[in-house]
Amino acid sequence: MKEFKHEELVEATESYSRTHLIGKGSHGCIYKATLRNGQIVAIKTPSLGVCNLQDTSTIENEAHILSSLSPNRFLVNLLGTSHDSTTGHRVLVMEHMPGGMLHDSLHLTSTPPSWPRRAKMGVQIARAVRFLHDSKPLIIHRDIKSENILFDSKSNIRLADFGLAVCASSPSHQRLVSLPAGTMGYLDPSYTTPCKLSTKNDVFSFGVVLMEIMSGTKAIDVSRAPASIVEWSMGLIEENRIMEICDKRVEMPRHMEGAIRHLIILASRCVSSDEETRPSMTEIVSKMERFRIPICIWADMVQGLVHLKTRKKPETVAGTSGHGGVPRPKFLLREILAGDIL
Known part of the structure; x- marks a missing residue:
């Protein structure tokens, strides 16, 4: 080093x-x-x-x-x-991570992330945790939360702050696990004693973060009843009101409703009170990668581009003149190439 x-x-x-x-x-x-x-x-x-x-x-x-x-x-x-x-x-x-914290992106901005962006965030966080759990020896982070998730210069997710992390096979770090550690709202209720430490604790915390991304609300919010995002979201899921969990500040594209519904259900499995039924991070990543935007959506995009290209005067981006504006087809391509999908 x-x-x-x-x-x-x-x-x-x-x-x-x-x-x-x-x-x-x-x-x-x-x-x-x-x-x-x-x-x-x-x-x-x-x-x-x-x-x-x-x-x-x-x-x-x-x-x-x-x-x-x-x-x-x-x-x-x-x-x-x-x-x-x-x-x-x-x-x-x-x-150095110049893009700031996920917490601020969700809760302190006037322009909340788009739904494709949120789905991409979830996948990247899952891959970060999977990497830790697949390491030999495996690493348990113990403090996964939106404040410990940062953005790099390309707006990609990076997991930070390993001060409480535990190397599962390292006896020299037993002092760190003398008591359960983490952050209220994200801390697994099953993690009550040192012997209860497992990768499933990280899975629970990841599930809370995923719910936070989907809802745009904090893990603990005293203005909400119940204040816990887990109790609140699980109550809605039990009443079959899954989509009411979604952040109302951002319009939901019709073609993403199915994928977002699947992500919320996956998050609910992660925060299950029965830790044995929680999926592994490998399973989580595998399932999330299946929730990509269907190929038919790409076909619709291409069809739209072709249609706009045949116009005599291409539609320009709102707020720009016909002379200096960016043709709408190019603007769509820029959105696509920016990776604003899973």
Whole structure:
């Protein structure tokens, strides 16, 4: 693993100035930094509270977990580490994710994600968790939530924050699993004791995130009755009102109703109170990849393009002039090529 000179990190963050701070949690602070070679990175340091308690186990654990994994396009990968010579604490140098958090994309934006985009998000998150569970030895994340899911420069999903993750066969990390850990709303109710730790705990958390993506509502929302997204959504499913779970802010394309219905049912299986009936991440990815937009939709798109191309004056994108506007056929192609489908 690459060892960065701490002096360079101090210089790149202007002594860890608040102007470089881009994220803050109970275990660490994240700073955006530009290294001397021009590379933009994220630097993770123990939070002040952690430093005061002299407990940097989560930072050390994250370094251990990520260094044991090969780089993966669905994870926020570790680039290297450094040591603060003043405090002796380890510092992590991570890939920088300029696209922000899934949580903010769902709850703090005036333009919520489209339905094809949401379906794509779900598949990418599932692939990230599957990669962890397929690793040898397997990794259990233990804190899958929308705030730990980030977007890279191409708006693809990356799973982050491995401070609570557990390497299933590593006895050196038993101290981390002395008590169940996670975030309220996403934490599996079945995970009540250390011996209950399993990949099914991550499956439950993934199911909550998938419900959050489909509904556009938070995992815990006190303005909703019931406040828990699991209880609320399962109640609607039991009453056969599945599509009422869907985010009302975004119009549902008719051709996607079937796929979205399947995704919601799959999410309900993930959060089942009977953990034995929850699917594995391999099964989840397999099923989600089957919910792709039917080929007939592509045929409809192509037919529409041909129809528009035969017009004497191509329809332009709303808000542009006929002289400088983009012909509608090209605009549709741009949407397609941007990957706004599964």
